[in-house]
Every structure is written in structure tokens, then in C-alpha cells.
Amino acid sequence: MNIYDVYSLYDVTPVRGKGSYVYDEQGTEYLDFYGGHAVISIGHSHPHYINKLTDQLEQIAFYSNSVNNPLQIALANKLETVSKVKGYDLFLINSGAEANDNALKLASFYNGRKSILALTNSFHGRTSAAINVTHTGRKHQAPINHGAEAVYCDHEDLEEIIKEINSGQHACIIIEGIQGVGGLDMIDPSYLSDIRKACDDSDTILIMDEVQCGYARSGNFFSFQSTDVRPDVITVAKGMGNGFPVGGVLIDPIKMPAVKSRLGTTYGGNHLACAASIAVLEVIEEEKLVDNAETLGAQLKSELAKLPYVTNVKGAGLMMGLELEFAIKDLRKNLIFNHQLFTGSSTNLNLLRLLPPLNINTGHVEQFLEKLSAGLKQI
Numbered sequence: 044m045n046i047y048d049v050y051s052l053y054d055v056t057p058v059r060g061k062g063s064y065v066y067d068e069q070g071t072e073y074l075d076f077y078g079g080h081a082v083i084s085i086g087h088s089h090p091h092y093i094n095k096l097t098d099q100l101e102q103i104a105f106y107s108n109s110v111n112n113p114l115q116i117a118l119a120n121k122l123e124t125v126s127k128v129k130g131y132d133l134f135l136i137n138s139g140a141e142a143n144d145n146a147l148k149l150a151s152f153y154n155g156r157k158s159i160l161a162l163t164n165s166f167h168g169r170t171s172a173a174i175n176v177t178h179t180g181r182k183h184q185a186p187i188n189h190g191a192e193a194v195y196c197d198h199e200d201l202e203e204i205i206k207e208i209n210s211g212q213h214a215c216i217i218i219e220g221i222q223g224v225g226g227l228d229m230i231d232p233s234y235l236s237d238i239r240k241a242c243d244d245s246d247t248i249l250i251m252d253e254v255q256c257g258y259a260r261s262g263n264f265f266s267f268q269s270t271d272v273r274p275d276v277i278t279v280a281k282g283m284g285n286g287f288p289v290g291g292v293l294i295d296p297i298k299m300p301a302v303k304s305r306l307g308t309t310y311g312g313n314h315l316a317c318a319a320s321i322a323v324l325e326v327i328e329e330e331k332l333v334d335n336a337e338t339l340g341a342q343l344k345s346e347l348a349k350l351p352y353v354t355n356v357k358g359a360g361l362m363m364g365l366e367l368e369f370a371i372k373d374l375r376k377n378l379i380f381n382h383q384l385f386t387g388s389s390t391n392l393n394l395l396r397l398l399p400p401l402n403i404n405t406g407h408v409e410q411f412l413e414k415l416s417a418g419l420k421q422i
């Protein structure tokens with residue numbers, strides 16, 4: 044049987060990872076400044092993560108969601124402590140797209156509306172409702188995905204966003220605090236309080252998609268925490284499991300109380316996923332990774348701005364976009380094969396997307412800058 048051929052592959056085969064590095068079959072070391080699309084939050088094969096998962100595997104890996112699972116409660120409590128957001132309930136699933144699909148569904152259950160407001164250049168996933176509000180992925184939408192209406196507003200056009208919310212037509216607005224796939228643009232945080240007010244006035248649900256920019260990546264635990272706005276729903280995945288497939292929806296239960304059987308999943312919140320997620324939160328807390336992302340991100344940002352060909356440095360914390368004068372496709376390939384450095388791309392063809400593990404140190408930043416500078420000299 045062949046693998047269904049949907050990805051363009053680089054001809055490199057990581058077989059081992061340690062900290063901020065991955066190693067191929069020949070033992071060649073690559074510096075990982077992409078974390079497999081922002082997934083690697085606490086570094087590859089972190090000893091605490093390995094121990095926690097190994098211990099759990101020896102106890103029980105899975106049982107169903109129709110029996111008690113104290114690990115889910117432990118995870119929810121730990122998430123509340125480490126993230127410092129209070130008063131949400133947690134629904135566990137397996138991926139970012141699933142988190143957003145459930146969030147959109149909850150909003151629609153809440154006010155009975157079918158239309159969804161999203162921003163241009165957004166990416167929210169590939170499942171049915173999520174792909175429908177993914178502006179960057181319209182070419183991936185099949186006819187069957189066009190069930191709910193999606194309206195897109197420019198992230199800079201606050202007036203238009205507010206007008207759309209005030210129309211009372213939309214079940215929700217879904218926002219990435221910092222856009223990932225779309226190229227690291229971010230909504231001006233000062234807009235969020237006006238958006239919150241318009242949502243309250245029109246009974247519209249405010250969903251923050253923190254799948255990529257959350258979990259300590261932006262220098263806050265959640266990107267919206269640079270404001271005092273409280274979303275109704277927050278979606279998480281990627282860095283939450285450091286490679287173990289897991290996602291979550293944080294729901295304001297006062298606004299949207301749980302209804303039995305309304306949501307559900309076979310694998311979501313299984314014992315291994317909870318163990319992995321608890322280990323990640325323990326490491327984020329123990330190693331002060333929110334602060335590390337902020338400090339190292341600031342250092343990285345100021346150094347990136349000094350490089351040749353740079354037109355803009357976007358993002359926050361350890362979620363950076365380096366915009367260059369030219370398309371980065373060849374540079375990225377050169378960085379992998381000649382300088383052993385993994386970086387990422389986005390729908391902005393001139394932008395190199397940087398998503399290193401959150402526990403990198405200054406040595407890693409220096410090594411990254413050496414490799415990138417060497418690559419840029421070959422342009």
C-alpha cells in the first residue's frame with residue numbers, strides 16, 4: 044500500500060530528537076527552529092515528558108470517556124494554574140482543527156446562528172467547519188464544506204469587524220491572536236476590547252484560536268493575555284502535547300453550560316494524552332518558559348532586524364516571521380541541506396516562519412543566527 048501522496052517532502056529523515064535538535068539516519072544534527080509546525084514546545088524527548096509518558100503507559104494507556112478519568116481533572120487544574128485563566132471548563136479532543144470545529148459548533152448551539160466571522164489570512168484547520176473559516180485554505184475546501192456561511196474581514200479594519208459583529212448575523216468571531224500559516228500578522232491587541240463589547244451587545248461568541256500562538260509561545264501563556272479581554276472560548280493544540288496528538292477547548296460554562304451528549308469523542312482526553320499534556324505544563328512552569336519565550340524572543344527579534352535583505356520582523360515571543368526582499372523557498376532548502384537548520388514558511392512567500400522549542404537558550408539563538416547568516420551570504 045502507498046502513502047496517500049498529499050505532502051511535498053524534503054528528502055531528510057529525522058529518526059531521533061533531543062532538545063532543540065533532530066538527527067537523521069546518518070546521525071547528522073539539525074537545529075530545529077520550526078518545531079514541526081509549532082508542536083515542539085518543551086524540546087524533543089524532554090526527560091520529564093519521557094518519564095511521565097512511560098509511567099502512564101505502564102499503568103493504562105486508554106479507556107473510554109464513559110468512565111472516570113482523574114487525569115483529565117488534573118490536566119484542567121494544572122492548565123488553570125499555569126495559564127492563569129480562571130473559570131473555564133475544558134473539553135478535550137485530538138487536534139487543533141477539531142478544537143475549532145467544536146468551538147464553532149458551541150457558538151452555533153448558543154445563539155442558533157449559522158454564519159461565522161473570521162479574518163483574512165486566517166488558518167483554523169481542515170475539518171468541515173474549521174476549513175470553512177480558513178481564509179488561507181480556500182483551495183482545500185470541498186463542496187461539502189460549504190455548509191455554513193463565512194464572512195472575512197481584514198484584521199486592520201476594526202470598523203468593518205465591528206459592523207459585521209453588530210449585524211447580529213454571526214454565531215461567533217474566530218481570531219488567531221498572531222496568525223501562523225497566514226504570515227505572522229496580528230490583530231492590534233487594542234482592538235480586542237471593542238470586539239469584546241460588540242460581541243456582548245450582539246450576543247456573538249468570541250473565540251480565540253490559540254492553537255499555534257498559545258501555550259507560552261507569544262511571551263504570554265495565551266497571546267490575548269497582553270490585554271484584559273476575556274474570550275468566551277479558547278482553542279488549544281500543537282504545543283499542548285509536544286508531539287502527542289491532543290487538543291482542547293476552554294469554554295466559559297456560565298455562558299455555554301454543558302449539555303449531555305452535545306459534544307463527544309472516542310480518543311479525546313485519553314490517559315496518555317493527559318499525561319503528555321500535564322508533563323508539558325509542568326515543564327513550562329518549572330523552566331519558566333513563558334518568560335524564556337519573552338526574553339529570548341526579544342533578543343532574537345533585535346538580532347534578526349540587523350540581517351541583510353530583511354524588510355520586516357513580525358510576531359512576538361518565540362513566534363517570529365522574518366520577511367525578506369525575496370521568496371524564501373530556495374533559502375529554506377539551502378538552510379536544511381547545507382546548514383542543517385529547520386525553519387518554516389507561510390502563505391507570505393517572502394516570510395521565514397520561526398517556531399523554535401520554548402526552552403532554547405542564547406547559545407541556540409547564536410547558532411541559529413550563524414547558520415541563517417551563512418545561508419543569506421549565498422543569496
Ligand SMILES: Cc1ncc(COP(=O)(O)O)c(C=O)c1O
Nearest residue numbers: 138139140166167168223254255
Ligand atoms: C492557528 C491554527 N489553528 C488550527 C490549526 C489546525 O490544527 P491541526 O493541524 O492540529 O488540526 C492550525 C494548524 O496549523 C493553526 O495554526
